[in-house]
Amino acid sequence: MLTADLVTARRRGGELRLPPSDDARRARVAVLAAALTARAREEIGRTRDDVEEALRETAAALEIGGAAGDRRLAAAVGKLVRDGLRFEEATAAASSELRRELFRRAAAARRAAGALDRAALLGALAGERGTTPDALEAALYADRPGAQRLVSVEVLAPALLASGFEIAEAQAVLLRAEKIVAEVETREARVWRHLFRTLKFLRLLPVISRQREPWEGSRALPRRTPLGVAELRPRDRAHVARYRIEMDGPLSLFQGAGRYGLQLALALPAIAACDVWSIEADVRWGADRRPLRFRMGGAGVPAPARDGAGPDHGWPDELATFVAAFERAETGWRVEHEPAVLDLPGAGLCVPDLAFVRARDGARVYFELLGFWSREAVFRRIDLVRAGLPEKILFAASKSLRVGEALLDDAQGAALYVFSRVLGVRPVLEHLERLAG
């Protein structure tokens, strides 16, 4: 993941713009990525300090004659390559314990004898531990990040990294966003289902609404093919769905802004996988945090799978644990894992995580686990209920959001369950029975 300081963005009036992603730039990124990845592969087995030195050397050789923008581009590609380097696990506890023991003995010896006999001290400790002084020396700072050894290089192929570079830069811009509005259009149900599941998995709690009118430009809605982008056939147009997705930006939150920003950035590749997409974000950019508008869009931009666009996400851990526990218990309810999307025209869309169906009468209650970033998003769900959501639904929200179950006390067919640490089978069951009647 890139950071904001590695992005070559320019201000134009009230807008923040990325450099045009033309063939020349993509080629430059691919050259940098290929050279750095190859050099990293040569360094397998060496320490992080050595690898860093080697990568710096390679980047410097590639940068010669370049302007400041080139240096930033090289640094950005270097970051993406470094993200794919895997180092051995540190043995912090053993090294830390050794230092404590050795340094305390050294201080005591110096105080007692007036000077330190280093070799004698190391020899004595090595003897006690059944090892050699050299082995102790090697273990002394083995937990330093710089001493860890490179075990593998898992970097995307240069061409793939280059084709997803613009998305990587946009991800870094979104780390500075206050609000994001995305519009996506796709004819393939599996694409938007994947998108919604990704947003759910990342716990972003978006406000989603289905747009009834197609975009002006959707007549030219392209269809992705293995060879590129082609026009959509007229008969496919009938199946086009278009959604508007509003999300809070990290800078609008009181806490957890860093982690939320990362989650938000991970959603971008899933958005960019739609046939036609655009995002508009209000960002605060630069040291003076100037408010700017960032726009981006495209048609089915292929994005690096490693950053979250590819395989379908499952549930978040807390939900998977809960479902397993619920299905083990004798409840008289069955769990549907992929329930329908609930669409309330004019009010918005609700994407439940589950539906519960009572075995004896088929009564159905939807269930949505709300994220833990923003209280505002909870209130938006409540607005949806008050606008007349016809299906019965149970929302679950973490206590850390400081909301009370009483918020939906007067609602027909909807309830709010506030949990403290984990979702409990019994309280959920009680809510389900009450809602199903």
Add this chain to the structure above:
Amino acid sequence: MHRSSRPYQDEALAAWRGARGRGVVVLPTGAGKTHVACLAIDDRRRSTLVLAPTLDLVRQWYDVLRATFGVPVGVIGGGDYGVEALTVSTYDSAYLHMEHLGDRFGLLVFDECHHLPGPAYALAARAAVAPFRLGLTATPERADGRHADYDALCGPIVYRKDIVDLSGGYLAPYETVRLTVELGPEDRRAHDEARGVYRDFVARNGIRMSSPSGWSDFIIRASRSDDGRRAMAAYQRQREIAFAAPAKLEYVGLLLDRHRDDRLLLFTQDNATAYALSRRFLIPIITHETRVRERSEILAGLAEGSYGAVVTSKVLNEGVDIPDANVAVVVSGSASVREHVQRLGRILRARAGKHALLYELVTANTAETFTSARRRDHSAYR
């Protein structure tokens, strides 16, 4: 508030009050700046936000405010977001959240306020509406001249006492010793050769290193050719030789033996030298890589005496309270007056019978001679 104040702390409060509750108080490390802030908070009785540059300092402020006022204290930063009438925050977190916090406090306390004139932190100060503001620092002057911004951000300097004013009374008496070491013949040859390559490049490219843009000009030119890269490597090589001259390291060994019953802090300019010293003399090291738990254990060990010395590069330069340390050895450092004064400040907290001693090791006939002269340009070293 039950603790009695020292006369200069009362004077500082009176001066700040006289300036309508806006201004900077300059006191040396160990002179009790925190207590002045507590007096100011008690005096104004307004909701207060204290801003500090590091999480270590946030923790120290939290403890002091809880103990002094006996009320809940909010913390913002390091994963916490709790706002109370008395709240402590890092500058970074306050900058991120000032839009939500700016109208909630009547008094802002800027600890180590020499950080305040940076563009991001200054924005946080400007976004706040607090009518009362107190800046605290031992070293108000900034190399970039932006200390002139104090007036607008938190008020002018309203009270100042330097180390020489308080030494021997409220601060430990101290002595500074500058030790010059010589390079061996091989190192001298390597140093002069590397310096020659660097100086030649600078001269050929017409770069004036004494001008404000000299350093950035050098970096830009150096990145554009093989010659430039060689010059940059040579520049770094001659610095490394000067910073970690073998004779310096020998001297560190002598000082560790001579002061074996004291508590020593060894400062270096770079981590590589700090690790070399730690490994060679088997003394604990604190760098930015040191985990919090080990760092606490090292500082506690130094206080109780199970360690006699700790080596560090820059992370202990500022703020952290190490009252038991009485000897500092500056093995290498930058030309910054502020850094050098802050390093001296680490050993000046008064203790009965304490006499502090700062050694500065300088390699003769290298750029370090000039660097040393620049950083000693302060009353504490005259």
